[in-house]
Amino acid sequence: MSTTGTETVRVDHRDADEQQGRRITSPLVLTMLLLLVLTAQGPLRRALAAPVIQSWTTVFVAVFVQALPFLVLGVLLSAVIAVFVPPAFFARALPRRPALAVPVAGVAGAVLPGCECASVPVAGALMRRGITPAAALAFLLSAPAINPIVLTATAVAFPRNPEMVLARFVASLLLACAMGWLWQRLGRTDWLRPPARPSSDGLSKGAALWGAVRHDVMHAGGFLVVGAMAAATLKAVVPAGWLQRAADSPVVSVLVLAVLAVLLSICSEADAFVAASLSQFSLTARLAFLVVGPTIDLKLLAMQAATFGRGFALRFAPATFTLAVLLSALVGAVAL
Template sequence: MSTVATETAEPTGHKPRGRGITSLEILCGVLLLAIVFQGQIASLLTDERIRTASTVFISVCIQAMPFLVLGVLISGAIAAFVSPERLRKLLPGNQALAVPVAGLAGVALPGCECSAVPVSGRLMQQGVRPAVALTFLLAAPAVNPIVLGSTAVAFQGEPLMVVARFVGSLATALVMGWLWVRIGKTEWIAERALRRYERPAGTSRWGVFAETARHDLVEAGGFLVIGGIIAAVLKVTASDFFSSLSGQIVLGVLVMAVAAVVMALCSEADALVAASMSALPLLPRLVFLVVGPAVDVKLIALQAGTFGRKFVVRFAPLTFLVAILCGVGAFLLVFGEVR
């Protein structure tokens, strides 16, 4: 769910600023060049590994695109027609009870982990308790229908992976919310994150819807392409490495947890990458899917900028540990055995 800033009119006598070239136009230009020079590109695909990588990349993008489009449409509708004030009114006054409500709200309010950070900060500015806003921060990018749908596409032969991901990710959000109720302190959060927020005016709801959907499609589409490229590269280059972890469950879990933090994939695309690591057992791959939307390098940077350094040095390591434990616990609960 993205926040669309209201553009103010230029003062009289000033020339309007140029719109500039957007990432969408760059993407269209790249696609046009690919069409014009498709013969030359095809001649390069003589190596078996390159052909395999290109096939994986194309299939990843084609399978995920319908879910991505649906997601950005829902995201635009939420940004335009569902205000955080309305969400705040729906929350129980008791923090411990409000935490699971915020976690389940993530199912209905899709968005990537990057957009969840400013939304959670805005909720705090509008009076929502930090524990509740942080629960939403962790739940929204991990348990919404778009992410679960892309997981179902990626793991078509293992439908229980969708259930396990939902359980593990929701458990991570709830545990962290309840832990913040018990041990969290307001002084750990930067004052700027708690300052009262006033929603900008002057843009129609349909204008907000269109701009949010366009922005999210470009942004999430970029992450989808990156995820497809990583999946293709891993398929042809890292098979031997992941095969060496096939019989080492504990090491595989730790390696995949760290990989989720470092690779910093968008939650709409991470299942496609995890599915490409077919040499690994399912448990490490599930941990990868649970940890990634909860804590990674880009999220740590965003959280530090929004909530402050004192917050992130406490929140990120604890979230990492909780996500690993919840991922393993969810796998054992859903599958009943390690595999």
């Protein structure tokens, strides 16, 4: 009996040794990958030298590098709000009536020097602090479009058309307030997933701040990468000749530049210079580009879905896009 037990143990050890020998370890995977790259370096070099790949890489890096600093800024502001600002502050700063809180929050967006990537986590922090979603959403839409940095960049990009600055300010603020009121009127609580963050009970202020920053960077950063990849892919495959043909129709040109703003996903600090370079289009069409871009694009859609829920993003994004196009056309007809 004991001999059989000993043989069983030896068999078990032999099986374990064989499994250990067959196990694929991380160094082995890395070595195989390096050998594969070295073997195929010729085809890889030719593939990476292709114009479409170079264009894709350029757009991806540009979108990501432009957005990342402002995403970090927004995450830091969000963490500071969550950890250091008491909820009672916001209750005192905004009117109690949601209908009045919406325009106040919209105008308050002018004081945040950041882009749309920064406004998403900050709006999430405002909701966590008890601000009505309508006011937080108005802030989310206005902050990246009417802050001093964006308006200054617009003035520099359009030195011969200073009316573009006023038109952008008015159209963007009207859009933010209108969407806030629309959400207050028609929005449902089950459409909006409240932004969550791990509890910081029992932690010091410093530990809670670091935990909040780490959570939001990991949560939103991945979706920023996905949005940048999608924008680069679409930019690389859209024929340039389509833009020239679209500019000949006033209505089509507005829609084309509105859609282009969604696809390119350019940060609001840089979009005015891109719009100025599209000189074949009318000022109204370029205004649509400037109003739509900071409120809804590919990376914003992904970040809003990650922060507030996919059900919210699938309803909020189309409504924002439609209203942004209509207000751009209206303000452009009057001011431009």
